[in-house]
Amino acid sequence: MANILPRSVQRLINELSRLPGIGPKSASRLTFYLLRGTDQTLALDLSEALVALKENTKFCSVCYNITESDPCEVCSNTERDETLLCVVEEPLDVVAIERSRAFTGRYHVLHGAISPVEGIGPDDLYIEPLIRRVEDGRFTEIIIATNATLEGDTTTRYLERRLAGSGARLTSLARGLSVGSDLEYTDEVTLSRALNGRQKL
């Protein structure tokens, strides 16, 4: 009576529980959804998509973004500004910046941020390829677009030092109020950054 679940059901529950944000409860709900067959092809479609993900994707050898072709679409696009570089933590950050349509330069993906707490140091990130990539002075500006977190800020400070000799102007994203946000509900750190960064009308 200890475990009434068939082995293959328990197995999928275990594998799904390894995903971030999915506990045993959600995992078993998802598994039974897949079993119910409301959506007959879903389990196998998912299975194939997972294999394809692993087989077809790699890191771009220039910018380390995830890509199916090397160099990636951004790196091989000659219409994009070759003198402007944006350094981000994760591939999803590239997606977010592209969606803003406010940037037309190149990217460099670090794949993480420096975090002494989690034991992630500069050597665990793609920082050395970044240094090599910028040392010939081809970029006039490098935007360090890390997250507005302790880890992101630590990474920015570190890169600031390491990239000082690149000849490029180093910048970071503006901090301030989110568009649509209420002053009343804005946390004090953001508000203080917004005040310090106030601009002439």
Next chain:
Amino acid sequence: MANILPRSVQRLINELSRLPGIGPKSASRLTFYLLRGTDQTLALDLSEALVALKENTKFCSVCYNITESDPCEVCSNTERDETLLCVVEEPLDVVAIERSRAFTGRYHVLHGAISPVEGIGPDDLYIEPLIRRVEDGRFTEIIIATNATLEGDTTTRYLERRLAGSGARLTSLARGLSVGSDLEYTDEVTLSRALNGRQKL
């Protein structure tokens, strides 16, 4: 610039979004987690578990629970009470009842509940096999353990009528306060059921 995501990345995001409770945002977060390779084998482990789920599981031909062997472990266990039947909506309900260790009889899984709103009628559930299973009078009691929802209650009312001729005593689960719950925060319907079902100390 419309879609910066590699095809196989977008594909997995799309497939994951088909799961209940997983929107495009969670789907892309999960996909990039799988890409990051913190857990190198996870994507392929998941893929294999999904295939195994589909290949190895079927419905038990007696109780319609999910099983790898037919008849299932409960139906083929001669130590369990053969005169007591518990009718539930979903396989997960069997898991929940087994966990309570308060039931040692047999199960019947309907695979849903009657829901006119969703267009689910008695013919969409495993009700006919239930009728055939009980008609020889082998069960002395049938516990109709549907969810405490409108659909569950509708299904119970329907089964009550259909099983009237089975010769078995028909019962349903007690309604009342959850163990550990505060009277103050208990909804009025539950409280009224708990009052009506009050028991002598």
